[in-house]
Amino acid sequence: MTFFYLLAIHLLALIGLIFFPAPGWKVAALSFGIAWLGGMGVTVCYHRTLAHTALRLHPAVRHLLILFAMFNGSGAPDTWTANHRQHHAKVETPEDISSPSIGGFWWSHLRWLWQAGNVPLSRWCPDLDKAEYRFWNRLQVPLLALSLFGGLALGPAAFFWLGPMRLVGSLHMQCFINSIAHMREGRKPGEDSSQNIVWLGFLHFFQGENWHGNHHAKPSSARLGWKLWQIDFGWYAIVLLEAGGLATKVKRPNLLTPGARYRLWPFASTPATPEN
Numbered sequence: 001m002t003f004f005y006l007l008a009i010h011l012l013a014l015i016g017l018i019f020f021p022a023p024g025w026k027v028a029a030l031s032f033g034i035a036w037l038g039g040m041g042v043t044v045c046y047h048r049t050l051a052h053t054a055l056r057l058h059p060a061v062r063h064l065l066i067l068f069a070m071f072n073g074s075g076a077p078d079t080w081t082a083n084h085r086q087h088h089a090k091v092e093t094p095e096d097i098s099s100p101s102i103g104g105f106w107w108s109h110l111r112w113l114w115q116a117g118n119v120p121l122s123r124w125c126p127d128l129d130k131a132e133y134r135f136w137n138r139l140q141v142p143l144l145a146l147s148l149f150g151g152l153a154l155g156p157a158a159f160f161w162l163g164p165m166r167l168v169g170s171l172h173m174q175c176f177i178n179s180i181a182h183m184r185e186g187r188k189p190g191e192d193s194s195q196n197i198v199w200l201g202f203l204h205f206f207q208g209e210n211w212h213g214n215h216h217a218k219p220s221s222a223r224l225g226w227k228l229w230q231i232d233f234g235w236y237a238i239v240l241l242e243a244g245g246l247a248t249k250v251k252r253p254n255l256l257t258p259g260a261r262y263r264l265w266p267f268a269s270t271p272a273t274p275e276n
Ligand SMILES: [Zn+2]
Pocket: 087, 177, 178, 182, 194, 212, 216
């Protein structure tokens, strides 16, 4: 099913690109906006909140971000979290289901999505075995159908740009983190493969996920861009949510540990928490 879904959206995206290369600024802005919200849903909620418990979010914000992430084709919160925790726990070993060491770029970028099988949820995310998350599993297919076909209501160009073209763009933007962000050149076998990739920030709307080397160095930190120039809109959103009382228990990288070379963003004034 995953394979045929991916095949279908790629074919439709290609058709859209050929026949509707210029959809008008309104459709393009809407498509970009939905993808942007979906990216925030993944990085702030799925990744930093659910998978790494680097912060806690108010339930209303948490579920709104889950809605954005699912509408953007990122799957249900429990499977995303299970896959990601398994990735961190088994990274640099063949047990990491999305490791480039298994089958190179294409395995880590796409193939694992339909060939690696499911990781056991009971092992990797028992904390998400709750009605509030199971509820989203039932909505996955209808939400994805609405996401893919909803643009039809606004015409053919909107269909392609709001549906398959947005979904394909968002898919690859995330897949690059599993692939090239783990294909660091010149490393020794078994050495950390993760890396920060500046140009990936443009594809990621600078929401922070491109600082993947930072992230693997301190996975429990809610902040991914550590230097002031390492733009991290996911982090800025968290700081704003925290100021508004909607995010709590925000974990920050400990600057006092050896190797922590970076000064915190001025907003981050509370003491750093120890690493897990
Ligand atoms: Zn990684």
